Amino acid sequence: xxxxxxxxxxxxxxxxxxxxxxxxxxxxxxxxxxxxxxxxxxxxxxxxxxxxxxxxxxxxxxxxxxxxxxxxxxxxxxxxxxxxxxxxxxxxxxxxxxxxxxxxxxxxxxxxxxxxxxxxxxxxxxxxxxxxxxxxxxxxxxxxxxxxxxxxxxxxxxxxxxxxxxxxxxxxxxxxxxxxxxxxxxxxxxxxxxxxxxxxxxxxxxxxxxxxxxxxxxxxxxxxxxxxxxxxxxxxxxxxxxxxxxxxxxxxxxxxxxxxxxxxxxxxxxxxxxxxxxxxxxxxxxxxxxxxxxxxxxxxxxxxxxxxxxxxxxxxxxxxxxxxxxxxx
Numbered sequence: 001x002x003x004x005x006x007x008x009x010x011x012x013x014x015x016x017x018x019x020x021x022x023x024x025x026x027x028x029x030x031x032x033x034x035x036x037x038x039x040x041x042x043x044x045x046x047x048x049x050x051x052x053x054x055x056x057x058x059x060x061x062x063x064x065x066x067x068x069x070x071x072x073x074x075x076x077x078x079x080x081x082x083x084x085x086x087x088x089x090x091x092x093x094x095x096x097x098x099x100x101x102x103x104x105x106x107x108x109x110x111x112x113x114x115x116x117x118x119x120x121x122x123x124x125x126x127x128x129x130x131x132x133x134x135x136x137x138x139x140x141x142x143x144x145x146x147x148x149x150x151x152x153x154x155x156x157x158x159x160x161x162x163x164x165x166x167x168x169x170x171x172x173x174x175x176x177x178x179x180x181x182x183x184x185x186x187x188x189x190x191x192x193x194x195x196x197x198x199x200x201x202x203x204x205x206x207x208x209x210x211x212x213x214x215x216x217x218x219x220x221x222x223x224x225x226x227x228x229x230x231x232x233x234x235x236x237x238x239x240x241x242x243x244x245x246x247x248x249x250x251x252x253x254x255x256x257x258x259x260x261x262x263x264x265x266x267x268x269x270x271x272x273x274x275x276x277x278x279x280x281x282x283x284x285x286x287x288x289x290x291x292x293x294x295x296x297x298x299x300x301x302x303x304x305x306x307x308x309x310x311x312x313x314x315x316x317x318x319x320x321x322x323x324x325x326x327x328x329x
Contacts, residue, residue, distance in 0.1 A: 025093060028052040028082055028325045034065070034075065035318040039310040042066065042073040045318070054090070055325075056081050060215065060248065067310065075306040075321070082300070082327050089300045090327035092116060097306055100320035112308040114323065118300065123214030124176050125153070125298075126163045126205040129187070130223040132196045133168070134262055138284035139192050142222065142257075147187050149220075149291040154180045156295070163208050167201035168193035169229050176208060198223050198267075199230035202237045209250050210240070217250045218298060222287070224257035226264040234267060238274060252276035253294050259283045 031047035042065025046057065057063065061079035068074050082090035097114040098106040129146055131139065153160055162183050163176035174186045202221055209217040227234075241250050254271050256263045258280045265280075272278040277297060279290045304323070313319055 025326055025328045026090070028054055028090075028327060030055055030077070030323040030325065032075065032321045032323075033318040034321050035313045035315045036065070036073055036310065037312065037315055039073075039312045040067045042075065042310075043315075044075055044321075047320075052082075054082050054084050056083050058215075058248070068307070071310060072307050073310050075304075075308075077304040080302055080304065082325070088329045089297045090329055091300050092118075092302055092325055092327045094326045095304065096324045098322040098324065100322070106322060109308070112306065114304070114306045116302050116304045118302055123216035124161045124163075124209060124212045125218040125220060126165060126176065126208050127187075128165045128167070128201050128205045128219065128221040128223075129190065130196065130198070130201075130225065131166050131168050131190050131192050132225055133192045133194055134196070134225045134260065135192060138224070138257070138259075141284045142287060143187055143190060145288045145291050146222070147184050148288070149295055150180065150183050150187070152292070152295045153298075161214075163205070165201045165205045165208070166190050167197050169195035169197055171197060171201035171204045173204055173208065176212065195229040196223070196225045196227055197229040198225070198227040199232040199234050199237055201230075202234075203230075203232040203240065206237055206240050206250060210244060215248050217246075217248070218253065219250055220253040220255075220294060222255045222257070223263070224260060225262040234270065238270075251298075253297070254278045255287060255290050255294075256280045257284060257287060 031050040033045040036042040058079040097109040164174040268278045
């Protein structure tokens with residue numbers, strides 16, 4: 001019975017190895033109130049209650065109306081993404097704009113233009129990699145998959161900067177850098193040693209990111225075992241992240257290899273409850289797919305521009321705009 005329960009528990013966290021159907025599209029909505037009291041000062045207000053909860057907008061970036069020339073007004077929504085409750089990140093296929101005309105009638109804005117472009121959500125990242133001897137013959141595979149993840153990230157985001165924290169009894173580190181070859185060589189030359197100081201390594205990775213001024217900071221952790229040598233605790237690590245004054249908190253990704261049964265299952269449980277994206281693959285070969293999926297999850301960030309005329313619209317009677325976004329996982 002205990003073994004059955006353990007398998008069921010671990011299966012809750014396997015998010016990296018399922019088969020996604022790319023043809024299964026969904027529609028998400030953004031609702032805005034829009035007014036333009038002089039024709040030259042367009043303003044917008046986000047309607048969070050009506051908008052799809054999967055829409056995640058970074059309001060620290062541009063979110064406003066702007067006048068353009070003598071004829072046009074623009075609505076700009078910079079840096080938004082679509083994430084569902086399982087942390088699946090969606091790729092936009094099409095966006096249509098509608099204006100509410102009353103009596104539950106929506107008119108598509110065929111005369112006005114809506115455009116979107118994919119931007120980046122990757123600034124600085126730290127890879128925390130277990131190199132304890134419990135990995136055994138799987139170690140070379142893990143290094144290969146981590147290197148491929150680095151290659152994948154640089155291919156989609158050439159401006160990214162990545163650091164590495166590797167650990168056994170004590171953590172060591174490669175400072176955050178944009179030099180891909182330096183990172184790949186560092187990973188290639190890692191060697192296994194005794195013990196597992198997981199929390200000390202995560203703590204070091206968090207410190208590296210806290211020194212970063214980037215608006216996007218990501219911590220990706222891989223381990224196959226239970227911490228048995230750290231001075232820090234997991235709660236110390238989480239408290240340090242939560243106390244960060246930067247509004248854009250460090251985003252956490254965690255891979256816990258469960259194949260040999262050494263993984264402390266309380267770690268992915270706690271991290272998942274704190275909003276981390278967690279995966280517990282059952283074998284080293286599945287880790288490759290998890291790294292691939294994590295690479296997709298940190299992408300797919302968009303910039304939307306909607307252009308219309310400079311018609312005067314009072315603030316007390318704004319029009320309601322709706323953007324229908326067709327997207328796939």
